[in-house]
Amino acid sequence: AQSVTQPDIHITVSEGASLELRCNYSYGATPYLFWYVQSPGQGLQLLLKYFSGDTLVQGIKGFEAEFKRSQSSFNLRKPSVHWSDAAEYFCAVGAQDGANNLFFGTGTRLTVIP
Amino acid sequence: ETGVTQSPTHLIKTRGQQVTLRCSSQSGHNTVSWYQQALGQGPQFIFQYYREEENGRGNFPPRFSGLQFPNYSSELNVNALELDDSALYLCAISRNSGGGTDTQYFGPGTRLTVL
Numbered sequence: 168a169q170s171v172t173q174p175d176i177h178i179t180v181s182e183g184a185s186l187e188l189r190c191n192y193s194y195g196a197t198p199y200l201f202w203y204v205q206s207p208g209q210g211l212q213l214l215l216k217y218f219s220g221d222t223l224v225q226g227i228k229g230f231e232a233e234f235k236r237s238q239s240s241f242n243l244r245k246p247s248v249h250w251s252d253a254a255e256y257f258c259a260v261g262a263q264d265g266a267n268n269l270f271f272g273t274g275t276r277l278t279v280i281p
Numbered sequence: 282e283t284g285v286t287q288s289p290t291h292l293i294k295t296r297g298q299q300v301t302l303r304c305s306s307q308s309g310h311n312t313v314s315w316y317q318q319a320l321g322q323g324p325q326f327i328f329q330y331y332r333e334e335e336n337g338r339g340n341f342p343p344r345f346s347g348l349q350f351p352n353y354s355s356e357l358n359v360n361a362l363e364l365d366d367s368a369l370y371l372c373a374i375s376r377n378s379g380g381g382t383d384t385q386y387f388g389p390g391t392r393l394t395v396l
Contacts, residue, residue: 171323201384201385203387208392209389209390210285210287210371210387210388210389210390211324211371211373211387212387213384213385213386216384257323257324259323267312267314267329267331267336267337267375267377267383268314268326268329268337268339269314269316269324269326269373269385270326271323271324271325272323273321273322273323274322274323
């Protein structure tokens with residue numbers, strides 16, 4: 168069965184600093200991987216996704232993520248954080264065959280301090 | 282632009298009541314999934330509809346049911362509401378291409394409070 172672990176419940180960074188949010192997944196085959204962002208009281212916005220090919224994927228708002236099969240990880244990175252990046256970030260895994268649903272981690276809340 | 286909309290935005294019900302939540306989009310995405318997001322948690326998959334039929338279900342009891350209409354809009358119905366049903370309910374649209382999980386685009390959600 169699929170599962171996702173986001174080890175960091177809450178991260179605080181200074182504006183302009185770099186950011187890395189961790190995501191580890193459990194899945195029997197090569198998964199589809201996603202990062203979503205959620206602002207307070209809002210729905211989820213897709214930041215980026217990995218289906219196949221280049222393991223370093225670029226997303227919106229200057230975010231990128233790297234798929235590492237050997238570590239079962241899909242960490243999200245941004246070189247310079249902006250105050251508007253403060254939000255909740257969710258990593259999700261989907262199956263490459265069969266069911267078309269997503270399994271989400273519990274999220275990482277990002278606080279940005281000036 | 283997928284333009285996923287959900288209604289109502291907020292809803293307050295009491296235990297034992299029934300509720301219907303709605304989801305629609307401007308695009309031709311043929312698959313609708315519903316998720317429940319409890320406070321402080323990630324979304325949990327309830328079920329998915331494709332071609333007006335249920336196409337997968339998570340670990341939710343039968344009092345959670347749904348419909349998909351020919352225009353791909355969808356409803357989520359919950360009977361006999363319980364306090365633990367209080368959550369943000371999210372719908373997501375995607376295209377079922379038969380090749381596994383496609384990208385899902387989420388609506389803003391409906392916040393349900395059960396008293």
